[in-house]
Amino acid sequence: MSHDMSEASARPVRGRRNPFARAQDDGGPRATFRQLLPFLFEHKRVLVVVSVLSVIAAATTLVQPLLIGEVIARVQAEQPLGVLVGGLVLFVLVSSAVGAYQHYLLQRTGTAVVLSSRRQLIARLLHLPIREFDARRTGDLVSRVGTDTTMLYAVLTQGLADSVGNVLLFVGALIAMLVIDPIMLLSIVGVLGVSVVAVASLSGRIRRATSAQQESVGELTSGIERAIGAIRTVRASGATEREERAVTEKASQAYAAGVRVAKASALVVPIAGIALQASMLVVLGVGGMRVASGAVTIAELVTFVMFLFLMVMPLASAFGAMTSVGQALGALGRIQEVLDLPTEAADDAPSTRPVPVPGAPAIAFRDVRFRYPEAVVAARRQAVKEAQEEHVPTLAEAAEAREDDVLRGVTFEVPRGARVALVGPSGAGKSTILALIERFYDPTAGRIELDGQDIRELPREELRARFGYVEQDAPTLAGTIADNLRLAAPDASDADCERVLRAVNLGGVIDRSPLGIDSPVGEDGVMLSGGERQRLAIARALLTAPPILLLDESTSSLDGLNEQLMRDAIDAVAQGRTLLVIAHRLSTVVDSDRIIVLDRGEVVGQGTHSELVQSVPLYRDLARHQLLV
Template sequence: MPDSPRRNPFARPRKDDGPRATFRQLLPFLFEHKRVLVWVSVLSMLGALATLVQPLLIGQVIERVQTSEPLGLLVWALVLFVVVSSAISAYQHFLLQRTGTAVVLSSRRRLIARILHLPVSEFDARRTGDLVSRVGTDTTMLYAVLTQGLADSVGSVLLFIGALIAMLVIDPVLLLSIVGVIGASVVAVVALSGRMRRATAQQQQRVGELTSGIERAIGAVRTIRAAGATAREEQAVAAKASQAYESGVEVARASALVVPIAGVALQASMLVVLGVGGMRVASGAVAVSSLVTFVMFLFLLVMPLASAFGAIASVGQALGALGRIQEVLDLPDETSTDAAPRPAAPVADAPALAFRDIRFRYPEASVAARERAAREAVEAHVPLSEDDDATVAVTEDVLRGVTFEVPRGARVALVGPSGAGKSTVLALLERFYDPSSGRIELDGQDIRELSREDVRARFGYVEQDAPTLAGTIADNLRLASPDASDADCERVLRAVNLGGVIDRSPFGVDTPVGEDGVMLSGGERQRLAIARALLAAPPILLLDESTSSLDGLNEQLMRDAIDAVAEGRTLLVIAHRLSTVVDSDRIVVLDRGEVVGQGTHSELVRDVPLYRDLARHQLLV
């Protein structure tokens, strides 16, 4: 079998570069700390001046030693400038490290603020792990911009120019002999900086994919093990880790070319200076003290070059990461397209809620993300949830001309087979999405004329798979009611039959629930979500299959609790158990995004075949 062709270790990375950023987009992050950066620049200039004096003093010391003249205060002056230069460098280093950390903090705050206000459709289209990677990993790359030479560039420029002038005064011939070497090194670094940026952008993208893979595997670890898919998940995540490694090697290749250039330039310049300088000393054109001084200035000339090369490399890497950061910062938040909200003005005698000929289709990015997630789950042999299975092929309107009303103080139930659009109705009410056409009214007013905060404040929403946040029971309850007392928390817990959880723990309402509520049963997690909604005491409760994880006894206790708090409130309930809906004031039957029947239980059993069939099977679909 013939050997496969060896890959060039310094070959260009593939052009899967991801989003790019410009240096101008980096400036706002730096200008937030402009006062500190100005002070660092002043210190940098003072340090450069103190450093430039040292070769001159050393040259004078050599001349006096050669002529047997007393040194006087020259040695002490030299020591003083060395100490001053070192002290300035140490303080400057501290300021840069602190400011670099502050830049990372400010960029993380911007990202967090933007991510938490993105439209829900963006979360449908993006992986959670990738967003986490942008906050954690990509922002760290900005730290290097300040700590690897960019912020002290003013002093470096002064040092470079000062050394250049001093070398020109000492011996122009020696200076001309090294100009070609220095110029070639600068051109090479500038040419490689673009490659560094592309390689870094690709690396950060791959790290984001790896983080997403790990987050997915850990989040579903029980399901994966139960399905016997642990080995396959391990291979899938390991493959992403390998891709991140390959991208890291690409960065290393680019760095391997950039980093040694300053050292090569210094070594080549030294050889040239020693060769040419030795001949000029031998001919008497240059004194030994001048040659030594020139060599010291050569070091000072290359030092800022090395700093500049490091800055170019770090900025290139930072721009690669900044492209991913800026991509999220440039996304509109969920209110960006909203019209100016009007003051809430309930219309007399209007129903609490009304859907008027609502049509809705999920954004294409959301559909693509769901299809991708479903395909990956199938490939990994991980069981799909009912919702996943129902939305794999969503390419049309999910709701088609839906019209119904929810009178004030009434209990209305939504029923229908899987994929009928029941959960979508609640998502539209919460304004996670806006309808494609039609009008949704809240107390007679179009909800698009109200602020999202106002709309959501009127609802107590319990999701179908309501998440339990890591922390304590009280932390979860106070999510929507931060000022609730422990007594209030205990009251709603007992109302939903969760009193036993706090009774058996010495911590009471401060009992930990574990990551994703793992220390609670499925039914307890669901009841905790309902208790959270009840604690906020909103005028309208939206319950999405809130009793699906309860046994018969707890379901009855839950219905009794809901009945107790439902007085004076409006309820819109999605349920799959007949016992949950038979006592509703109105039942709306959905099928394939359309309303196929409305009325009481007895009316629907008589007039709607689909409902009759669902009732016969106890709505277990």
């Protein structure tokens, strides 16, 4: 089987570093508070209710020190308390009930924000151009949907959403303290001011540390995904210990990054505690002297101290909000990086009805050139380096990080209703041709036509509906046989599913289980053989009854008997269809109407098998090595 850059183009390389990440000086993607607002404003109605509740809670809380002061004054004056105690209990109960309901709304809204961000990420991820997946780590993308979005939860649940009530509480307490005794208030302003400046300076460190932590978690997730996804190859290569060390190293890096976040955020708590303790000591010292001089009463001092607590409470909440916002912005930078990427549909043609040109070939390449984007090349180069360092023979290790043109002026035609084969050595560009036909990439130069019309003038969805595409090493989705078949034809009947399965010699698979087409296939199709997985992919393509079939090494995993049965099945479904087939085994394509020979991205010969054996030395050598001449 070919293992080159062109033929691995449709598959993401796992375990790579991300060359697309927009790095800043501290190494993480940037995010601003303004970018966080849309996630919050999506739930503005609930936030308004929360704000109203926080105002009510703040008002009922501010009344309590005044009532307590009045109770103390009346006790000192030996006056009856009247309804003061009952009123105080009522305000405490109201404040607690409102706070509990507000807490519930914040928790629910925080969860809704996470859901909203995940929906946006999932929608964007599944519509990104293929080049993004070729240049990014799968595990890192999964990490952004999972752990990064969770960081947004803390924004609502740690003080930001009830900031209106906290501001009212802070301002109300400040005014009350100013009325009670301006001198005691001035004595603590300096202490509180220093603490605010210190926490503000820490917020930047927290954001940078969080961004680095999330990157490390993405690396860890990618490393685990890579090792588990290739566990059989890892075991067979005796690389289990090396993979364990590599993944453990990523876990250690994530731990170290988490410790840096903990160190930065841990300073916020003692700062708030020191500010409160210092303020209390100052108030008690200054207040004691003020009471001794008769400037304030004991009741006023107690009331002042209670208002001091009420003023420090929203200040501590603000410190927590600054910390959570700093952490959220670090994670949001990674989320926003993906949300800012253009989708595949961004450069898509408007919906239109294809207008075939009479007499035009089904598919035509006109002087097509193609070079992979630098980011993809950089990712593959990094994958090769990492795989070589770990000595694990994976697809990533074999992918050649080519920087030159993969296709160099390729020109050929596929007549309507014909069977055309693409052959050539590894790295010739065969799989890239199919990727360009499917518009996973667009050519660097030249033109690709479908029925005489430039494929860039067709919407991708309409274009791809014309093809049945079976990629090299076609994946089998976890679930049942029916789930896999109906991926492209969700409305297909059970009878249609069984028909295509028997057409590709998979009748025995459904006959050996009482569940039939509802038989599970296991993760990555582990319950099927390699040949069965390959035939299942072909059956999936056949179920949509496309006019054109694109088969990339479709018989590479089959033994001689099943290969012949597959050829018979393809012969049967080929009637009235156009086939473009990539084959490493020439025996599967010797009877093709036309064979196109590729070498180093160029067409070096076209014709039938007998013609090419006589006229193209490369083809003759390939045929001789496979005992066909």
